């Protein structure tokens with residue numbers, strides 16, 4: 001298991017529609033394990049494959065924040081939202097590819113997601129609260145969409161400029 005480098009916005013790989021995963025291979029299992037380790041280390045509650053430069057439909061998440069509770073890692077391959085509630089919920093969202101920037105985003109409060117597990121079986125589950133928000137945020141990543149795409153153009157440009165500056169500073173060392 002190894003930590004992967006998280007891409008920082010703006011990066012063309014974060015704007016791409018990702019390809020479905022044909023089947024669970026050892027490479028996919030390794031990718032999922034690496035992504036979970038990278039997410040926990042960051043720390044974050046979700047991480048999608050394009051964020052580590054792999055344009056495949058896969059993400060990991062664990063929205064449990066109670067340190068007393070066992071980790072609840074979820075790996076979702078080819079995830080699909082099959083139902084969304086009419087009720088909405090707003091969360092102050094952030095993203096590991098857009099560090100230290102946040103925006104209030106409104107999304108369906110509950111969703112049902114169908115996905116392929118690492119066990120090769122189809123799973124289905126309903127999520128609410130932060131889990132529902134996170135699942136939608138991560139599935140957006142697989143379609144090249146970032147949370148800042150929901151913000152006003154002005155706010156999005158402001159955040160993007162900050163990220164360009166951050167990347168320039170990082171490159172300069």
Ligand code: NI
Pocket residue numbers: 094095096097137141
């Ligand atoms: Ni994100």
